[in-house]
Amino acid sequence: MEVVETCGKATLSAGEPSTKRSITSIYDDDEVVGFENDAQIIMKKLIRGTKERDLISIYGMPGLGKTTLARKVYNNPYIVNYFDVKTWCAVSQAYNRRTLLVEIFKQATDDKIKIKEDDDVADMLRKVLIGKRYLIVLDDIWDVEAWEDLGICFPQGECGSRVMVTTRIEQVAKHLQHHSHPYSLSFLSSKKSWELLEKKVFRGESCPPDLLEAGLQVALHCKGLPLVVVLIAGMLAKMDRKSSLWLKVANDLSSLALGEQSMKVIQSSYDHLENHLKPCLLYMALFPEDHKITVDDLLKLWMAEEFVLNVKTENMEEAYRVCLSDLLNKSLVMASGIRANRDVVHCSLHDVVREFCLRKLTEDKYMHSTDSRLCIYIHDDLVKQLDYSEYQLDKIPMLGFKETNSLEFIAHPKLSTWNNRYWNPLDLVVKLRSVRALHLMEVSLPDSWATAIQSLTELRYLTLHVRQFEFEWISHLHHLQTLQLKLRNYKSIRLRAATIWEMKKLRHVNIYSFPVVWEDINDEGGFETSMLENMKTFRTCNIRLDNMNTRLWWRFPNLEELGLKVEDEPKFPLFPIPEVHTRLHSVSLRFSVMEVFNSVGWERYFVFPSNIRHLDLTGFFLTEEMVLNIARLKKLESLKLFLGFPFGRSEYHYWDVTNVEFPALKYLRLDVMRIVEWKASEESFPVLEKLVIKGGYIKEIPPSFADIPTLKLIQLINCMESVGVSAMNIKREIEENTGCDNLHVVVVKPK
Missing domain, CATH: 3.80.10.10 (Ribonuclease Inhibitor)
Known part of the structure; x- marks a missing residue:
């Protein structure tokens, strides 16, 4: 199978796909491996259904082979004979309307009619297509405006005409829907991945038995992305046919897969992102490979880092939810778990996208500028250098500067390095005075944690696994938005009016494994000043309701999610009004x-x-x-x-x-x-x-x-x-x- 993905802002081409070589193609084989079932589904959409003009959309992440599938269908003999006119046009991010229409017109007329400079090509094309059953492929559309520019030139009629579109962006596909639902292209199965790899490496011959196991491992590690299979096949075809070498390729695949060709494919999608979405995507690459990232946590981390600025306080969660939706729609992030109500619970990055993001961070020396602040992404290599330099930041070569007071750090979400290397990660934490997000849930902290965190006044996100906790210890963290706690012994947390009520920016509180006792809650004096209007989520285990004031929840007037484990018999309504x-x-x-x-x-x-x-x-x-x-x-x-x-x-x-x-x-x-x-x-x-x-x-x-x-x-x-x-x-x-x-x-x- 030839994987074709047009990319780059300068791409502008049209014509029969069988005569054009994409920048990401490896071989020009006539036979295409895979997509047999997908092709049958698309063909049925083309030849069945309404007699009116219909638009068939194929969407999916870069490298899945959307163009390859479209070409497989386009060149099918039945489709060739079914339509009176067939044209193929690669649109891409930047295009010239007249140039594209000229190319489509030339294909529709077999280049028999010459076009003058002042001719109305759109009108000429409409007249050529009227009364004919046509198939027009618009490959690699990036926005709805491209269709609005070109689509008005394709007459409606009732001849069974079709327009087939490929796009990376789900929302574009859905917006273009006429009669047929958009088609989401899936990853290859491990079996299909191996078939494609074997074909590309051995050029029609069977794989030798001594390489079979290693070859299957390579195919498995490609994670179903045809682009990676083809790129790795090109590498294996030039290597010695030794099982040990192939197994090494399988184990090193994440670093090998992203060659120049696939870099360009992902780069074009990355360039198309709005500026605020780029740090959101890069941040996700800091999670471990194949990690299912919990969406609720991810949105709170993004929020803590303020990747989206100038958002109204009450709409912060929704703004970041839209960011994730945009990345999902643009096929750069994958949904890996969905609730019954269709909300995405977990998401992840394909290895190729993750490797691209890590390389982007590496190119910038782990630093990323966002407006006036500078962020350092803490990777394992940086942790090693911090250890070697005894946490003196001005001695770290990869930083290359001495002034560190103005830095704001993004802590590495994967803490296994700290957990294994340091019994007390606080040695590192106390050096990062401007840190905004600390996820220490998997690390058993010593009792000195409260003293160490006293100086981290910029914290917005804090998760802790501790032996004891009092809100007084963190009540000075006036920027804190998210607090998650897990206790290692069964001792109550006491909430006092003078502590938690001072934390006006608190939005999400989740307390695991130990009881909460409410104190100093009464109806007299300063009630209005004790409201937490930003609180959105409150969850806790083992709460007793018998000592709570009935107006407690009034202090959280904008609460959206509530989770309680009640340990006593309720004596009054949980929601009096x-x-x-x-x-x-x-x-x-x-x-x-x-x-x-x-x-x-x-x-x-x-x-x-x-x-x-x-x-x-x-x-x-x-x-x-x-x-x-x-x-x-x-x-x-x-x-x-x-x-x-x-x-x-x-x-x-x-x-x-x-x-x-x-x-x-x-x-x-x-x-x-x-x-x-x-x-x-x-x-x-x-x-x-x-x-x-x-x-x-x-x-x-x-x-x-x-x-x-x-x-x-x-x-x-x-x-x-x-x-x-x-x-x-x-x-x-x-x-x-x-x-x-x-x-x-x-x-x-x-x-």
Whole structure:
């Protein structure tokens, strides 16, 4: 397979792709390996469907072979014979409209009609194409404006004409959608990667048996990116055919893969980024190879480093979420985990993109200018030099200057080097007075940590794993936005009005593994001045509600996410006036199982704010009142129930929601629920898309689920066999009624 990816702002070409050699091609083979299934799908889009003009988009990250796939389809004999007119045009980032139209016109007329300088080429092209079934390929489009420039020259008609577009940018593909959905090109399987590698290296011959294992390892390490396979194949073809050498290539692939050709491919996408997105992308390369980066943490780290300036305080999280969305849309970042509500949970960089970013940082000597401040990215090499120079920054060769007071440091997210080399990483931390983000969750800090961090007054992001903690120790960190704590012994944290309430910029607090006790909270004196209006997220384990003032949550008026593990029986409503928290959209409450059995009726205290979209409840009685409280949430999209007990303590647990409607619920998960019989009507879950049941006593899914038109997935984990039977009956009934196989049933049995 020849991998073709046009790139560079100067690229401007048009013509039959079979006669053009891309700057990233390695061989000019007629046969193309891979993409057989993809090609069949694209061909069906071209020859079937609407008679109106349609636009077929193919999108994906650089190096996936979008152009190769388009060319494979374009040159297919059936497609050649099906269309009256075929033209191919490489657009790229910079283009001249008239030049491109001239080239398309020449191809459409076989260059038989000469064009004069003052001719209206757009009008001439329209007249040539009217009444004909044409296929026009616009390769490597970077923005919607390019289509708006050219598309108006292609007549509509009802001849079954098609325009095929390749792009790296998902949003462009979606914006261009007419009738057909954009096609996302995936990575090659390990089998296809090996087929391509073998073909390129041995030129049609089979791989010798003694090289097979090494060759498979090389293919595996290419991570499914055709561009890398082809580049490495070119390298192997020139090497001695020795297994040891090939295995070395496999092990060193991350540093070998990014040669000049692939550098240009990624560089063109990098150059196309807005300035504020470039440090966001480079920062991600500091995480370990193949690391699944938690999106919530990444956005908070970006926010701490202020990569996006002049953002309104209340919109900071959304601004950085848009940054990640832009990088995903431009196919430079991959989504590696998605929630039921389609939010991206984890993301990662392909090795080629990561290596490119690391090289960019290395070229700049680990330094990156952002406006007036200078950032140093702390890599393992820098840590070694810091150690060698006894942390005297002016003696480090790679820095090359003496003034360090004005520096602001970005700490290395991977701390294994510190953890292995230093028992106390604080020796390094205290030298970085302007550090904004410290992630020390994986490092067991000594008791002296509080003293060491006293001088780090610029901290915006702090995660700690310590033996003891008091808010007084960090209350002077007035810039702190994110605080995550994990304790190594079971000692309470005490929150006092004079401490946490002084930290006005605090936005995200997550406390693991130890209890929180609220103190000095009363209704008198200075209440208005004790508001934390920036607080967005508050999560903690083992909180006791009996000593909390009922107006506590009023101090967090803009709270968006709340997670609590409650250790005592509630004595008053958690949200006395639910309307106070209009921005609260996610609530997770976990109750002590012993408290559930010791009392009944406290569920009445949980009337939730009306804008909640995600609700997670553990350890509770699923009484009629509680069900109605949940059903009042008209915007609720995701509901997770764990260890719930419907109606009472009888041996026979019965859950009837026949007359209850959850109007917006798309995701329902029931974990170890003591429900034996479950009844529901088709109106109960009108827009449900995914149902997950894990363990518990449920015997069957209500038959009415077959009448839910949006239902796409039923996942059963360690459930009774009868539940699986009911799910398959629902699937069968949907197929009989609609003629479509839209419901997917997944059954996971205990090992």
